[in-house]
Amino acid sequence: MKNRKSIFAFFAICAAMIFASCSNLTDANVSSSSENKNTLNIEVTNYDEVVTQASKNANRANRTIIPDSFDSDGVDFYLYGTNTSGGTFGPEKVTFTGNTDAAGGNDSKTVGKINIPANSSVWEFTLVAVAPQGATAPTEATLKDDAVLIGYSSMDMLNGDTAKFTLSPDGLTKEATIAMKLYTDSWTLPTGFTAKAGIYLLTTGADAGADAAPTEKDVAFTAASTDEANAVEYKIDSFTPGTYLFKITFEKTGLPKKFYWSDVLIVLPGKEITNAVGIPNIIGKEPAAPTEFKAGYVENSEDKFSGWYTTAFEWERGSKNENNFEIEVLEFNDADSVTPPADADAGWTTALTAGKSETYDNKFSSATNREDGSLLSGNTKAQLRLELGKRYFARIRAVNDAGESDWTLVDLATAPAEPTGTKAFGNTINRYRLKYFMNGGTYYANEAAAEAGTNGSTADIVSYHCEDSATGTEIIKADATPIIKKNTYTWTYWSKDATSETASRYNEPGTDPEKYKGYKNLELYAMFSTDASVAIFDKNNLEIQADWITVDTGTITGKTAEIDVTTETEVTWTFTPGEVKDAEGKKIENFAYDKLNFTVTSGGTTFEAKSADNVVTGTATEFTMSLSNLAAGVYQVMFTALYGTTTVSYPITTTITR
The missing domain is CATH 2.60.40 (Immunoglobulin-like)
Structure with missing residues (x-):
């Protein structure tokens, strides 16, 4: 593509504020006169994108449709929030500073600190980027009206001190203008083919315009419109801010196949998109295989839907001409051990003999266990609910009317960066529930509490784990702390079904239980004894x-x-x-x-x-x-x-x- 605008100057300004000289960040403090405060760290999770967009050349391959810059004096960041006690905080300005490491790069995600009231632990925060506000103190209403980027974060200060934000224009309302110039980059449209351009919703693929004013328009490419000087205009005078997919569709009467080129389109409030976009020749070409295919589990998602947890998948597009992606999830049969596929083709075929698979495609949005995201063109994230106590593996490929790409196996060593709280799996995609039933007993934190009979709990204990066939998961041990007692009886061993049958015992009375190295959900019932008599009962x-x-x-x-x-x-x-x-x-x-x-x-x-x-x-x-x-x-x-x-x-x- 020739002389194409490919710098997101707004992000350059952000980077100048957040990363001095494309730098390492140091924590920035926001002063406060109140003494009863908690320190909150603020982290922008898409900072890599911000830094990349600040480079004129680095992002040509990944994103070509970007908005015009903001004014050279940059933007301000403001934070405000509400807590569960009904209290409020802010808006308060957040200032960021940074420095560079020896390589001139950055390796810290922390972008700032701020002090918030300590009277409540649970907060809902909003971080807003706006044009400089001057001496006038903004309100929440004016900030939302003027916002150019916005992000949200829930924060429990009892369990952490870092609020993480992903900034985007989604949900903002100030109309923008689109006046792009489109051209076929040094190739001529084959005889009989026509082209349409449109803006679509990333998740559903529906036209992003109003029913009475769709965005899909015919594009009259000619033999001359092969460079920027002879580009065809694509114009929309007023458009809602957000993150969309811009797609060119090539088709020929009588030919059932269609061919697509697409790119993510970021529309910022009140700005104009004037990019000249060169379209490569993708007619009849299969898409390239996705790369960087990762999966991780979402913390605290277990049993929100009983028996399920959320798995987050993330990948990079291999090319820009897919119609959709396909993710195939392999569930392994019930076996003591499994061998994940050695490769995406023959290895996968071999693994299928030990399990069954399910494929998710362009109909992903209607899948009963879909949690979030899409497999349509332009998307790079999707979330599935998978069953607790089962083992899975996954692979992905891109698909269009010309064919399919090669498959790419999932890499479980590193979890995706998003959503916040995603953690890496082990050898397979697996989460299982470990539940300890008190079985009428009372749980004490230590022997002194047990002897005194104070501060005990009769609630069952539940935890979640990934399969660890090498080390295993520790099981609560008898004759140690904590202690479980029932009247005059002391917990002696665990049973897998609340009976005393030898085969049902997880460990023999008086012995420490082995670490659990399985992958299935495990339920253990406390069984009690006095002296040497084991008080275990059938009904x-x-x-x-x-x-x-x-x-x-x-x-x-x-x-x-x-x-x-x-x-x-x-x-x-x-x-x-x-x-x-x-x-x-x-x-x-x-x-x-x-x-x-x-x-x-x-x-x-x-x-x-x-x-x-x-x-x-x-x-x-x-x-x-x-x-x-x-x-x-x-x-x-x-x-x-x-x-x-x-x-x-x-x-x-x-x-x-x-």
Whole structure:
């Protein structure tokens, strides 16, 4: 392409502010008179793009359609936010400084510091780039009206001190002007072919113009329009700021195939795009393979959709003539070990014998497990929800009507830079859930707390991990800290299904559990013992026995009772649990149900509902049944005992006569 405008001068100005002489950054402080403050680091995640755009020549290959520059006096940056307590901060100006390293480059993403109020930990921040505001203090409303770039970040100051922003014009409203000049770069359109140019939404591919005024226009390329001097004008007088795809479509009547050339178009508020864009000859040419194909998991995305987590894919376009990309995800069969594909073709075919694959294509936006992004032309990011406890691998290729590119295997060694919080996988794409069920026990941070019975928690513990077949994941150990106790019983070992069967035990009583080196979701149940007796129960061990229940008036036979009353105002039921044995037939000393419920019902109406905690073997627990509201008739008396995750009941059909 000849004499093409290819410098994004606005970013040059930003770079001058943020990176002195295309430099390393040093932390910049924003002063504040308040003493009750927290220090917040500000990071612009697309700083590489800012630096690259500051170079006149570096970005010709990646992006050619860029807006005119801002005025030479640059822009100002302002930060403002709200917290969960209803408080607000800013707008406050952020100043950046920097220096250069020995190579004249930069290796720091930190772009500044600012002090914010410390009265709340969770914030929603907005960072705005605007034309210089002078001495007048801006408001949020004026900043949004004047913004040329904007970014957002959620920040929990309890868990970090860095707010990360990706700046873009998306969502801003000040109209821009487009007056580009298009030419075929030293080639002539073949006979019979016509061309259309348009601006499209990156995610859906729909025309970005209004229904009554679409952006797609015929482009009258001629034999002469092969250089900038004879370019054809593409003009839109008023257009909404944002990030779009500019696409040229070449087609021929009677030929079912179409050929595309496209590039990302950044439209900045109130600015004019006057680029002269040379279009290479892509008719009949297959796209080049994507490069830098990476995948990482998004932190804290696990189980937001139950059983799923978010995987972020990122890649570089190999050329600008794809219609869309295809990502193929391979799920490995259930096996102890897997071998990821050695290469993208034969290796992948071999790996398919050990699994099954699913391909995502131009219909990606309608996939049920799509989280974000698109596989349409011009896109370089997509997010999928994948199942916890499974192992995957992936590859990508570009597709158009002329054919497909070669496949590119995913590189799992380095996670994508975006979204913020993305982390690298291990050998395969895998996240699994590790859940510890307290099983009626209480979790204590240390032995002192356990002895005192204070600051305990009965909540189950959940964590998420990537498969590590070499080192494994540590499992909470018995006889160490933390400690789990249940009444007088101490946690002894983990069971995989809350039974004492030998095959169900994750580790033998009294031994430390091995590290988990698997990839499936793992659920462990705390099992308890006292001295050498292992208090592990099947449900049958806990069933209520008929001779444990008596009533002071009337008789009980099995699960029926007859109560003949005349002047009594109440009767007393007594529950005295007898001997309880563990799964090995040993008597459990001082066994106790966690809770015992007593109810009296008839015809859907509840007349009594009482309960008692810690019902110990050999100890009587009494429940009174008032007769004042009970007419003669049949009632259901129910004893329900709870132990950990097990519930057992004993119903007694009771007839009251007077």
